[in-house]
Amino acid sequence: MEQEAKFSWSSIFEEAGNQVGFMGSFVRNMFRGGFEGNELIRQCYNIGYKSFSLTAITGLILGMVMTLQSIPTMKQFGAVSFVPAMVSISVIREIGPVIIALICSGKIASSIGAELGSMKVTEQIDAMEVSGANPIQYLVVTRIIACTFMIPLLTLMADALALLGGYIGANLGGHISLLLYFNKAIASLQFSDIFPATIKTIFFGFAIGFIGCYKGYNSNRGTESVGVAANSAVVNASLWIIVLDGIAVQLTSIFAYS
Template sequence: MKNLKELTGNFLSEIGEIAQFTRRFFREILKPKQEFGEFFHQCYWVGYKTLPLVGTTAFIMGLVLTIQSRPTLVEFGAQSMLPAMVSVSLIREISPVITALICAGKIGSGMGAELGSMRVTEQIDAMEVSGTNPFKYLVITRVMAAMFMLPVLSSLSNAISLYGGFMGVNIRGMVSWNLYWTQVFDALSYGDLIPSLIKTFFFGFSIGIIGCYKGYHSKKGTEGVGRSATSAVVLASLLVFIIDLIAVQISDILGLT
């Protein structure tokens, strides 16, 4: 019972600290001066450096989903619906969520480890002493980069996964390029695309804020850095699923599903 109370207390305490960290983010983001150079640098690392992993995963995801779905549709004589079914599944849920989870693992852990190392080696303290605002330079730029680059990565993932679906359709059958994309775009609507794109902004924000929080408040020692990186991945991944659940409920209420 004592351990349960202690765990509950630590959990609620951390939620409060994350809320204060988030409030400080919104307060600091409005203050001059903006670190545009560091922001674009982080966009390069968050977006360009993550694209090969996201693209490879998206292609395999579209290919495998198509191959696995085909036998079931063949049993009902509905194999002609395969491009439409795969496209809706990928665009609505699978592609944005998988992209966010990949970014949570790569970007979240990277931010946690990088800022944690800077905290342990007292580089953040040195920035504060020198008059530089470390929160604005280190945290604001990384969170904003994650927010802006997640929708870009998700959009590219959508396109690559649909191309993987085209390859999967033609492994066991023969569908022309024009027919495949006609069926894909006939099945999709703005109600499928817009909600999936909007929630990626929140995915990026949650991944960035959790990764930066864990690193910024890392404990002393190399063990603390590793723990910050690991816990950032776990918590960011959990938040991705929670945000996705909320987004699905809101889309259902608004009649977009």
């Protein structure tokens, strides 16, 4: 039993060490000459544009459901007029970034993990390396940067659609004009709600790209490992998002709301 615990700890430290090494390799190659601009654009398209519909629908329904769920309770307190403000603050501060990041970790981290994992299994990464090209620069740097750029944009777009969804939800059971709804929703928001929430999505994006690349690039040989890489990329990226969110909330509480 003690031996199992020891093995577990050593593998955790080994994994942490490997991740730090991979991070170092990413940083070193990011500032090296021969940046892969075209591949970065292609990855931004794959990661951003191809996730647009998923995140848009999620955002829209998220706002609508939150509004519909809140109205009956708020009615009891005679505070229905606060629903737009409540939905906008909760979506923009917390629910929007986290939900979109978790959805993207399922879609993007798994896809990166599986893609790089299968490239590893079929020796494409080795082929790149032995040809003298730099696989980290071509495969890893571009994907991590694309995720870091695109996740905040997707989140901002989903947040806006969540407010629109809130407006639709409010109009399903009553009537409120678009202008009034958005006035109430936006008037309640402050810079300290939007800025920290957007900053944390940059870290979420980085975590999704980094974990996806790390798991795929370091997968074992054999077809089974492609599935393992995709699965562990999602699990680890989701875990990192939750942990980073916890840290971000603490930091925001200290610096933004104190």
